[in-house]
Amino acid sequence: MKEIVIISGKGGTGKTSFCAALAQHLQDDLVVADCDVDAADLHLIFEPHNSLATDFYSGVLAHIDPLRCIDCGICAEKCRFDAISNASGQYTVDAVDCEGCGYCYHLCPENAISLKEQMVGQYMSSETRFECTLVHARLGIGADNSGKLVAKVKAIAKDTAKDQGKSYLIVDGSPGIGCPVIASLSGADYVIMVTEASQSGVSDLRRIWELVKMFQIPGALIINKADINPTVTKQLHSFAKKEKILLLPEISYSDDFPKAISMGQSILETNPARWQPVISEIWKAIKERI
Amino acid sequence: MRLAIASGKGGTGKTTLAVNLAIKAKEKQSCLLVDLDVEEPNGGIFVQGDLVAEHEARRAIPDWDAAACTLCGKCPSWCLYNALIKLGDTILVMPNLCHSCYACSEMCPASALAMKPDSLGTITHRRFEGLDFVESRLEIGLEQASPLISQSLAYIDEHLEKHDLQILDSPPGTACAMVSAVKQADFVILISEPTPFGLHDLKLAVQTVRELGIPFGAVINRDGIGNDEIYGYLKEEKIPLLAKIPHQRRIAELYSQGAMLYKEIAEIDEALEDILSYIGRLR
Numbered sequence: 001m002k003e004i005v006i007i008s009g010k011g012g013t014g015k016t017s018f019c020a021a022l023a024q025h026l027q028d029d030l031v032v033a034d035c036d037v038d039a040a041d042l043h044l045i046f047e048p049h050n051s052l053a054t055d056f057y058s059g060v061l062a063h064i065d066p067l068r069c070i071d072c073g074i075c076a077e078k079c080r081f082d083a084i085s086n087a088s089g090q091y092t093v094d095a096v097d098c099e100g101c102g103y104c105y106h107l108c109p110e111n112a113i114s115l116k117e118q119m120v121g122q123y124m125s126s127e128t129r130f131e132c133t134l135v136h137a138r139l140g141i142g143a144d145n146s147g148k149l150v151a152k153v154k155a156i157a158k159d160t161a162k163d164q165g166k167s168y169l170i171v172d173g174s175p176g177i178g179c180p181v182i183a184s185l186s187g188a189d190y191v192i193m194v195t196e197a198s199q200s201g202v203s204d205l206r207r208i209w210e211l212v213k214m215f216q217i218p219g220a221l222i223i224n225k226a227d228i229n230p231t232v233t234k235q236l237h238s239f240a241k242k243e244k245i246l247l248l249p250e251i252s253y254s255d256d257f258p259k260a261i262s263m264g265q266s267i268l269e270t271n272p273a274r275w276q277p278v279i280s281e282i283w284k285a286i287k288e289r290i
Numbered sequence: 291m292r293l294a295i296a297s298g299k300g301g302t303g304k305t306t307l308a309v310n311l312a313i314k315a316k317e318k319q320s321c322l323l324v325d326l327d328v329e330e331p332n333g334g335i336f337v338q339g340d341l342v343a344e345h346e347a348r349r350a351i352p353d354w355d356a357a358a359c360t361l362c363g364k365c366p367s368w369c370l371y372n373a374l375i376k377l378g379d380t381i382l383v384m385p386n387l388c389h390s391c392y393a394c395s396e397m398c399p400a401s402a403l404a405m406k407p408d409s410l411g412t413i414t415h416r417r418f419e420g421l422d423f424v425e426s427r428l429e430i431g432l433e434q435a436s437p438l439i440s441q442s443l444a445y446i447d448e449h450l451e452k453h454d455l456q457i458l459d460s461p462p463g464t465a466c467a468m469v470s471a472v473k474q475a476d477f478v479i480l481i482s483e484p485t486p487f488g489l490h491d492l493k494l495a496v497q498t499v500r501e502l503g504i505p506f507g508a509v510i511n512r513d514g515i516g517n518d519e520i521y522g523y524l525k526e527e528k529i530p531l532l533a534k535i536p537h538q539r540r541i542a543e544l545y546s547q548g549a550m551l552y553k554e555i556a557e558i559d560e561a562l563e564d565i566l567s568y569i570g571r572l573r
Contacts, residue, residue: 008300009330010300010301010330010332011299011300011301011302011462012299012300012301012302013301016487037465038298038463038464038465038468038494039298039299039300039462039463039464039490039491039494041299041486041487041490041491044486044487044490059370060370078392078396080390080391080392081391096469096473096502099389099391100370101370101371101389101391101393102368102370102393103368103391103392103393103396103397106368106393106397115370139464139465141464141469141494141497141498141501142464142465142466142468142469142498142501142502143465143466144436144465144466146463146465146466147433174300174463175300175301175329175330175462175463176327176329176330176435176461176462176463176467177329177330177428177430178329178428178432178433178434178435178467179433179434179435180465181329182386182431182433196546197546198542198545198546198547198548199332199335199546199547199548200305200330200332200335200545200548201546203330203332203335204330204332207329207330207430208330210430210431211430211431214430214431225542225546228539228542228543228546229543229546229547232546253539253542255515258483258485258512258515258516259515259516261485261486261487261516262485262486262515262516262517264486
């Protein structure tokens with residue numbers, strides 16, 4: 001089983017649309033993991049059903065028992081995240097600012113502080129209308145455990161792929177280069193980067209590629225909206241050549257992408273005559289490499 | 291006035307809006323633009339200008355002192371991030387897992403875990419035709435964006451005098467990084483696009499800013515693609531629609547070149563006027 005991660009650095013370059021098309025192209029020989037856990041969208045196309053949902057607990061939140069608190073203020077003074085204050089006349093913990101380090105719990109001379117396990121999200125394993133299993137998740141608002149949830153989603157998806165005897169695990173990653181992306185990359189066999197022919201696309205691709213190189217994972221590049229700026233597309237070509245990134249067939253600017261999303265479809269369903277040959281050519285090139 | 295521009299979904303036009311709004315706003319008021327999308331900052335593509343200051347942002351992580359350590363084994367049990375591991379007669383520090391809470395350092399009975407500075411990224415201050423522009427850039431390979439975002443906001447409060455308008459370009463998503471960027475804002479503009487993806491992620495962003503208790507409004511970009519569902523949602527939820535930006539291939543082309551859009555596209559100039567006058571009425 002090979003694990004292929006789709007990332008972009010920049011948001012909105014077509015990662016999810018490409019991922020849906022690829023999943024449909026591979027028919028039933030894969031499991032898909034939606035690892036963009038704080039803005040997961042694949043389910044809008046996959047229509048998951050018969051979901052098996054599990055609550056995800058990670059990290060703790062401090063709580064001060066007002067009956068035990070003697071207002072000494074040590075916790076507030078030592079908290080590096082300024083999460084404790086007595087603005088209300090009573091020492092309380094701000095749930096948004098608390099990082100769950102537990103330092104205050106150890107410091108409190110009256111044992112007035114307890115640490116509560118936090119339910120920060122939910123992960124689901126679902127059947128889909130594409131014959132493949134989708135493992136996806138929902139992260140709670142403002143949660144800082146997205147990396148851990150991504151790792152969980154990937155682990156479940158990997159086990160599922162092995163159990164079902166599938167050849168591929170396709171992972172839809174999140175934008176950026178931080179913790180959820182790092183968690184998506186860890187253990188991957190191959191990376192497909194989807195960028196767009198814009199200055200921002202180039203800048204973000206350079207940063208994400210630096211990160212991918214740290215993991216020593218081979219990568220391929222798809223340039224989306226390649227025709228909107230031929231100069232930038234040329235720059236991307238030479239960057240790929242210099243960095244030994246496999247250049248996949250490019251995609252030209254097309255309203256089929258938003259159209260497909262609006263209909264809850266993959267681009268292969270919205271306009272098969274145009275996209276079937278492109279996706280199949282892209283997949284052929286990737287398959288040769290892995 | 292601190293205005294944050296955020297979105298659930300990536301690539302909906304946050305940076306485009308932030309940059310164009312800032313350049314236009316500075317014609318009539320003092321304005322500061324801050325790029326807090328520290329993982330992938332792009333404001334600098336559109337705003338260059340002269341370097342005023344460059345600051346290396348650092349955080350503190352524990353540095354294990356083998357000679358002082360008594361190997362009592364308490365620190366790994368205190369660290370809830372699993373950033374400290376006892377391996378035989380060694381304490382390993384995992385910098386990427388550390389949240390700089392100082393618990394291990396300050397509680398160590400042998401004072402064997404002094405905190406030392408560790409690079410987080412850079413904060414750059416530039417000035418472009420009267421606009422102050424601060425960009426923060428996370429070091430590649432680091433996992434946590436939030437500490438750099440908080441430091442960038444502290445840097446602005448400390449080093450820059452008050453501007454009439456501060457515009458914060460936030461990271462995408464609704465997780466900790468986005469919350470760190472918007473939580474101290476007076477008003478948040480959520481920018482999205484009229485597709486089911488855009489609507490779904492907008493709803494998450496709305497939930498987030500509502501939970502934070504910050505007033506907000508919406509801007510819809512690429513009006514004309516997708517469907518009208520998002521407008522129905524805004525109406526139903528009584529969320530003010532500040533402006534619509536039309537879907538045009540020409541806009542994508544200009545953006546791809548790093549051009550200032552409102553100077554070329556009349557509809558964008560009008561949209562910015564509408565947004566600025568809405569913001570003006572809030573004061």
